[in-house]
Amino acid sequence: MTTTPPDTTPDTTPSLAEVAEIIVSALNLEMSPAEIEPDASLFGEGLGLDSIDILEIALVISKRYGIQLRADSEDNTSIFSSLRSLTNYIASQKAA
């Protein structure tokens, strides 16, 4: 089975791998980007990130993609619940 490329412009939609690479390099994590599971929690018992990490990553993302992250509720960190949610958020902001 062949994988179909996503139906969006490569310029605007980051891949999971690309965002995983940003997380690993922004935080100097001792792991390879491929080890971040797309749907696993980035917090707590998942990758163990906290709000300090999130602001560091948010800064790199804002520079790379030209978007400013916003907390849409009192839960500041829901965008970062998983690698996939973060990637989808970037894509939605790029499209907006």
Add this chain to the structure above:
Amino acid sequence: MSLSTQPLTDHPTPDSVVAWQPDGPVSRDRFLADVSHLAGLLPAGGHILNICQNRYHFLVGLGAAIVSGRVSLLPSTLTPEAITRLRSETPDLFCLHDGHPDAIALPGLAFPPPLPLTGRNLPVPEIPVDQVVAHVYTSGSTGIPLTHHKTWGALVTNALSEAERLGARGHALVGTVPPQHMYGFESTVLISLHGGAAAWSGRPFYPADITVALAAVPPPRALVTTPFHLRTLLDAGVEVPPMDFILSATAPLSEELAARAESTLGAPLHEIYGCTETGQLASRRSTATRAWHLLGEVRLSPAGDGHVASGGHVEGIVPINDVVELTDERHFLLHGRNADLVNIAGKRTSLAWLNQQLAGLPGVRDGVFFMPDEEPDDHVTRLCACVVAPDHTARSLLNALRTRIDPVFLPRPLIFTDTLPRNAASKLPRASLLALLPRKDKAGE
């Protein structure tokens, strides 16, 4: 003997603005009505863990606790073990929350929806100055947790000293720090009760959220933040609404960041120095001087190997955990911290306590936490740990540690070895520990 009191708030008129919400200002009358309403709903327990995320909800929860003679607990972390300890100290403890109970194992009360405001010119309750209104906690330099009692009179003096130094009266304050942390408690919550300021109800997180929050309150306004949040705000390159001052605490700010903040944001930057035991002690205008100027009537004096604080709002004579040098009666320089203490993102603990937690985990034969060299440029430096625990994986060990210590202290990296590099005296030389760290690829960054 006369029983001395201080009002719940010194905001002078029923229409004075105590706080700001997205739908506008909160008047003193509105605040007092909300306090009275909530006080009537509180369960019987005399101790309250107020974990409200919304700063106005926290303020009302604090007010309701004070007027009903209850004590608000302000622990530095909410790990399961910390909650267990609080419960054993104060068995009647309950939790006030606003929709984020965070799996706290305590009886809970959700912050109630507001009632329509009916009364006018509500009386401001008078509170005895010797009433204990808060408990704050430190890990103690020996690793034994300590509880500190804060009286209403001391907290009022603390807030007034800070407000006077900053000229904060009449300012709207946007805080990026939580109301439960000592710095946020003093500089956004107490100063809105005594000191004439008015806190924004939210706690903006991302740089763009901070700009929106500042724009939502009228000038004069100020930003209450940390070196880390300030750096990310400046680095984000967003347009920040003008403000009248910036306040930073929890870690010393680099001179470079202080200068950049003042030139980019067009406002004076003040740093506050203090600790949980004493509250705020001093401030400085960081671009003008490295010397800290003591607040109000607070004094510092040499004692033994170090210094003690006393006077003003400081209750008793309290040893200072940092290395200070008095330059005159009212000023001092800060030369670093006691080597055993760590402070990460404003949370403080001791290596002795962390090592006890690590050694107490099943399957850990030996282990030690240590602090690597400081990261430059106002980045947050993380702890490292080295362990001998052959039956653990990194994940199983971190999960076990997470129930005991605040996540901000979790080690990065966590290094597994067969033995710790103890010397002949069974000590662990810092150089040997640092040698265990993986080399950074990006030297000089």
